[in-house]
Amino acid sequence: MILELDCGNSFIKWRVLRSDGVTPVEGGVVGSDDDLLASLNDGQKFQLNKCRLVSVRTLEETDSLVSSLVKAFGVSVVRAVPAREMAGVTNGYEEYERLGLDRWLAMLGGFHLASGACLVLDFGTAVTADFVGADGKHLGGFICPGMPLMRNQLRTHTRRIRYDDTAAERAHESLAPGRATVEAVERGCMLMLRGFVLTQLELARQYWGESFEVFLTGGDANLVAGVVPNAKVAPDLVFVGLAMACPLS
Numbered sequence: 001m002i003l004e005l006d007c008g009n010s011f012i013k014w015r016v017l018r019s020d021g022v023t024p025v026e027g028g029v030v031g032s033d034d035d036l037l038a039s040l041n042d043g044q045k046f047q048l049n050k051c052r053l054v055s056v057r058t059l060e061e062t063d064s065l066v067s068s069l070v071k072a073f074g075v076s077v078v079r080a081v082p083a084r085e086m087a088g089v090t091n092g093y094e095e096y097e098r099l100g101l102d103r104w105l106a107m108l109g110g111f112h113l114a115s116g117a118c119l120v121l122d123f124g125t126a127v128t129a130d131f132v133g134a135d136g137k138h139l140g141g142f143i144c145p146g147m148p149l150m151r152n153q154l155r156t157h158t159r160r161i162r163y164d165d166t167a168a169e170r171a172h173e174s175l176a177p178g179r180a181t182v183e184a185v186e187r188g189c190m191l192m193l194r195g196f197v198l199t200q201l202e203l204a205r206q207y208w209g210e211s212f213e214v215f216l217t218g219g220d221a222n223l224v225a226g227v228v229p230n231a232k233v234a235p236d237l238v239f240v241g242l243a244m245a246c247p248l249s
């Protein structure tokens with residue numbers, strides 16, 4: 001079986017495929033290397049022999065995870081690496097190796113699925129937007145704080161903004177002006193996210209008229225799905241690109 005990993009700044013997304021490389025067996029989201037190993041060891045239900053991964057973590061952290069995987073499962077590991085060009089997409093960064101690899105893979109996946117111009121929006125620790133034209137040229141993108149960062153900055157840099165996760169979840173039942181701190185913060189941050197999305201859409205229309213696809217990915221994609229009814233919510237977009245960048249023979 002094949003293990004696929006997307007190591008973000010907050011969470012590791014994992015997925016196990018049959019050896020055919022297409023049939024999903026199981027997947028999940030974990031907060032640490034140890035939790036990943038525990039999920040994969042659970043009942044020894046996976047016979048892993050290959051692994052492909054993408055990481056935006058430090059080289060040390062990624063090396064350490066790879067060593068643990070090799071030790072625990074004896075898998076051979078292939079990592080996604082930066083490229084100037086791949087699968088018809090041209091990296092638009094001046095220093096292409098500095099573009100986040102999760103962004104790069106999501107773009108490869110998006111361009112492949114759209115067969116044309118696409119706007120890829122990723123809602124993780126950070127929120128990112130990337131523009132790929134019909135000719136595969138990446139125009140560049142934007143990075144801003146995601147929901148967890150916005151919320152935590154307010155919590156840690158003010159004295160009187162304090163609330164728990166259950167209250168936060170409840171606050172999202174509506175977008176009316178908040179009448180309690182938790183509502184004011186959660187809904188305020190949500191409106192910032194939505195405003196960001198609408199601005200990206202406007203920009204995409206200026207470039208491409210109506211001829212483009214929008215992909216929403218990342219753990220918080222569902223928070224904004226309502227703002228772009230025509231968007232494809234694609235939680236596995238990074239994995240689509242990962243399979244393209246790291247074929248396992």
Ligand SMILES: Nc1ncnc2c1ncn2[C@@H]1O[C@H](COP(=O)(O)OP(=O)(O)O)[C@@H](O)[C@H]1O
Nearest residue numbers: 008009010011029123124125126148218219220
């Ligand atoms: N099962 C889950 N476990 C953890 N976070 C989740 C889960 N489902 C959705 N989320 C949301 O996803 C966000 C993290 O998104 P993710 O794309 O995993 O970030 P990153 O790639 O930066 O680690 C969290 O803020 C959380 O709200």
Ligand SMILES: CC(C)(COP(=O)(O)O)[C@@H](O)C(=O)NCCC(=O)O
Nearest residue numbers: 008009056098099100124125126143
């Ligand atoms: C922008 C990111 C922090 C997003 O990470 P994530 O929120 O998915 O954990 C990551 O893609 C990254 O570290 N990029 C390098 C900087 C850049 O893309 O310009």
Ligand SMILES: [K+]
Nearest residue numbers: 008102124218
């Ligand atoms: K990510």
